[in-house]
Amino acid sequence: MKISLSYFMNRRSFVPYVLTSPLVLLLFFITLVPVLYSIFLSLSYWPLEKLREAPKFIGFDNYFRMLHDQRLISSLKFTFIFTMTSVPIEIIIGLLVALILNTNFPGRKLVRSIFVLPLAVSMLVTGLIWRYIFNYDYGLLNFLLGVFHVAPVPWLIQSPWPQISLILAEVWIQMPFCALVLLAGLQSIPEELYESAKLEGAGGAKILRFITLPLLKPPILVVSLITVTNAIRSFELAYSITGGGPMQSTETFSFLAYQVGFRYFDLPYAASISWFILAINLLVSLIFMKKMYVVEER
Amino acid sequence: MKAILRQFFFVAKYLILFAFILFSLFPIAWLVVTSFKPESDFFSFPPSFIFHPTLENYRRAIFGSPTFFPSLMHSFVLAVTVTLFSVLVGSAAGYALARFRFKGAKTLGVLILLSRLVPGAVMVIPYFALLRTLGLTGSMLGLTMTYTSFALGFCSWMMYGFFLELPRELEEAALIDGASYYGAFWRIAFPLAIPGITATGILVFISSWNEFLYALIIGGAKTRTLPVELASNITDRSVNWGNLFAIATIMVVPIFILTISVQRNLVRGLTAGAVKG
Numbered sequence: 001m002k003i004s005l006s007y008f009m010n011r012r013s014f015v016p017y018v019l020t021s022p023l024v025l026l027l028f029f030i031t032l033v034p035v036l037y038s039i040f041l042s043l044s045y046w047p048l049e050k051l052r053e054a055p056k057f058i059g060f061d062n063y064f065r066m067l068h069d070q071r072l073i074s075s076l077k078f079t080f081i082f083t084m085t086s087v088p089i090e091i092i093i094g095l096l097v098a099l100i101l102n103t104n105f106p107g108r109k110l111v112r113s114i115f116v117l118p119l120a121v122s123m124l125v126t127g128l129i130w131r132y133i134f135n136y137d138y139g140l141l142n143f144l145l146g147v148f149h150v151a152p153v154p155w156l157i158q159s160p161w162p163q164i165s166l167i168l169a170e171v172w173i174q175m176p177f178c179a180l181v182l183l184a185g186l187q188s189i190p191e192e193l194y195e196s197a198k199l200e201g202a203g204g205a206k207i208l209r210f211i212t213l214p215l216l217k218p219p220i221l222v223v224s225l226i227t228v229t230n231a232i233r234s235f236e237l238a239y240s241i242t243g244g245g246p247m248q249s250t251e252t253f254s255f256l257a258y259q260v261g262f263r264y265f266d267l268p269y270a271a272s273i274s275w276f277i278l279a280i281n282l283l284v285s286l287i288f289m290k291k292m293y294v295v296e297e298r
Numbered sequence: 299m300k301a302i303l304r305q306f307f308f309v310a311k312y313l314i315l316f317a318f319i320l321f322s323l324f325p326i327a328w329l330v331v332t333s334f335k336p337e338s339d340f341f342s343f344p345p346s347f348i349f350h351p352t353l354e355n356y357r358r359a360i361f362g363s364p365t366f367f368p369s370l371m372h373s374f375v376l377a378v379t380v381t382l383f384s385v386l387v388g389s390a391a392g393y394a395l396a397r398f399r400f401k402g403a404k405t406l407g408v409l410i411l412l413s414r415l416v417p418g419a420v421m422v423i424p425y426f427a428l429l430r431t432l433g434l435t436g437s438m439l440g441l442t443m444t445y446t447s448f449a450l451g452f453c454s455w456m457m458y459g460f461f462l463e464l465p466r467e468l469e470e471a472a473l474i475d476g477a478s479y480y481g482a483f484w485r486i487a488f489p490l491a492i493p494g495i496t497a498t499g500i501l502v503f504i505s506s507w508n509e510f511l512y513a514l515i516i517g518g519a520k521t522r523t524l525p526v527e528l529a530s531n532i533t534d535r536s537v538n539w540g541n542l543f544a545i546a547t548i549m550v551v552p553i554f555i556l557t558i559s560v561q562r563n564l565v566r567g568l569t570a571g572a573v574k575g
Contacts, residue, residue: 012398015479019394020406022387023450030447031413037431038424093318100315111319113558118322120557122508124525125546128532129325132332132539138343140328146344176322235511240532261423262515270423278421 042272047265055268062272072273075251078163082252083231086170090227091220093171094178099212101179102186112183115176123173127240130169131156134241162242162250169237174230178223185219186212218292225288229281253277326550333543340539355540359548363541369527370548376438376523377506380445385499387446388453389461389491393483395454396461397469413451426515436518444512449502456501460494461487500560504553524549 009018042062046055066072101112118126133140134155142152155161189212197207235254238244244251244259251259254277261270332340334351360366391410395403425444426435434440468490469482477485488495510525517523528545531538 010478010480012479013400016394016398016400016403018480019390019483023391023454024406026387026446026450027409027413030443034421034424034428037428038421041424041427096314097318100311103311105312111315114319114323116557117326117554120504120553121326121550122510122525124508124510124529125329125550126325128528128542128546129329131537132543133325133328138341138345140345143344172321172325240529257423258511258515261426267423267427271427274421274423 038271038274041268042275044268046268062269063276065269066272066276071248071251072256074248075253075256078250079232079234079253081163082167082170082234083228086167086174086231087224087227089167089171090174090178091182091223093175094223095182095216095220097175097179098182098186101183112180115179118173118176123236124240126169126173127237130165130172131241134165156242157246159246159249162246166237166241166250166252169241170231170234173237174227178227181219181223182216185216189215221288221292225285225292228284228288232277232281232284329543329550330547333547337540355544356548359541359544363527365522365527365530366545369522369524372438372517372521373507373524376441376445377503379442380449380506381499381503383442384446384449384453384502385457385495388450388498389457389488389495390483391450391454392457392459393461393487395458397466397487410451410454413447422511422515425512429516435516436520438521441513441517441521441523444516445506445509449505453498453502456498457491457494460491460498464490497560500556504556507549507553 009015040057041055043057043059044055045058045061097115101108101115136142136152136154136157139155141155145152153161155165193211193215194207197211202210233254234252235258238250238252238255239258242250244255253273257270257273257277260266260273333355334353335346335349336352336354339346339349391406394400395407429435429440429444432440434443464487469486472482472486473479508525509523510529513521513523513526514529517526524545528542528549531542531545
């Protein structure tokens with residue numbers, strides 16, 4: 001038998017390796033290398049004046065610096081509040097919408113298609129639209145408030161309103177996603193469960209509490225994981241709606257990393273902030289994934 | 299009494315639904331409508347609902363800015379390239395994972411999942427620093443590589459799911475008839491998975507089209523994309539609302555059309571099979 005390259009390529013055991021090699025190569029070079037480089041960067045000292053030279057290794061100093069950085073601590077606080085407020089609201093409203101969408105009514109498919117649309121808009125554009133709507137002088141929200149004889153709200157000007165504006169915008173963006181995923185989860189609950197519950201005389205609230213919600217645990221966990229990690233990484237909203245202001249009160253963590261890295265050109269410090277965000281994200285993801293496995297094993 | 303309660307719930311249900319549709323749709327509708335307003339109307343209070351529609355914002359954004367057409371071109375070329383590349387590589391890998399059992403398959407699967415968790419604002423700085431060392435900042439190649447690295451994990455995972463659903467019989471028949479494994483993949487499985495491939499491809503296209511942060515930092519003057527062009531209308535001193543809304547509408551409308559055409563598979567892609575059904 002002729003032994004040639006094509007012979008090896010066609011052997012059954014080799015085919016998968018050939019097929020996956022482009023992926024592995026690309027992932028290795030384009031993902032692994034930046035990760036390693038960023039670890040190195042976060043451990044070095046590379047000020048703007050010395051940009052032409054190589055960065056100098058200084059160990060964990062950047063990380064220690066983070067512990068005392070007031071601006072960083074307050075951005076951490078804000079990101080935390082931002083996440084812990086927007087996520088529950090998104091999920092609860094999403095659940096409500098999903099429950100309604102799960103019933104049969106005319107135009108249901110159309111409504112579902114409409115709900116998909118906010119997902120397609122880029123966060124930057126969303127931020128800009130909301131910036132316009134939140135404007136104190138000519139924004140739509142204050143106009144609507146005026147119609148109901150409510151005083152105009154300084155949405156982007158005075159705390160705590162800028163923070164609330166960002167949370168509102170985030171809820172707007174993520175809620176349709178939650179609704180759609182929860183709807184998919186609702187639709188995979190077998191009809192028989194509802195029927196037998198009704199036969200035993202259970203009312204709507206009981207059905208919700210004992211059948212629907214427990215069975216929705218996996219999708220709720222999935223949705224929570226995705227929305228939480230999205231909120232922690234949030235950058236575009238802070239960039240386009242408030243620019244981190246007023247007075248740096250709405251700087252999300254990623255936004256701060258951007259400022260440090262590209263306004264102050266302190267790349268190593270920005271890298272260490274990025275790693276901190278990544279660490280938090282990984283931790284959160286692991287916690288959620290553990291919860292999901294527990295549910296599946298049951 | 300029960301009948302009244304039921305009617306109440308019926309109406310309430312529709313009202314809530316209507317409220318949420320309005321809530322979700324209104325900002326976008328407002329964007330499109332406002333983009334046709336003359337700039338002076340942007341700052342009118344109360345906001346004018348009746349106005350003379352005009353194309354002046356579009357004229358200024360498209361023809362007044364020398365960087366608009368290049369940005370449009372770059373965004374389009376970038377999105378198409380990234381989509382084609384990631385879908386092809388991802389399909390190959392997804393097929394291998396779906397059809398073969400081989401050493402390292404599990405590890406690869408975990409790595410792909412991990413790569414989905416990582417991207418985002420977190421990695422901009424390392425990407426920037428790395429590409430700078432390679433001299434690839436401000437180049438289409440650099441941006442393409444970056445976007446592809448994000449899309450690959452997603453594509454592989456999606457295609458893995460789609461290929462799993464295809465019955466093996468057709469490929470097996472082809473193999474018996476003498477096709478190579480690659481032939482079975484390329485000529486049988488791949489064409490059959492076109493719906494999944496299209497859905498995946500469109501999702502990748504949309505992310506690439508909308509992507510802002512990396513385009514801003516890694517892209518340069520010569521590789522400006524639409525989102526960056528959009529953001530250039532916000533400066534520290536002023537905001538150029540008219541241009542902003544025109545460009546934003548131009549960015550959003552094609553994506554809408556694409557999204558509606560793929561919405562059925564969208565949920566599956568977003569949850570990567572974590573939700574059954």
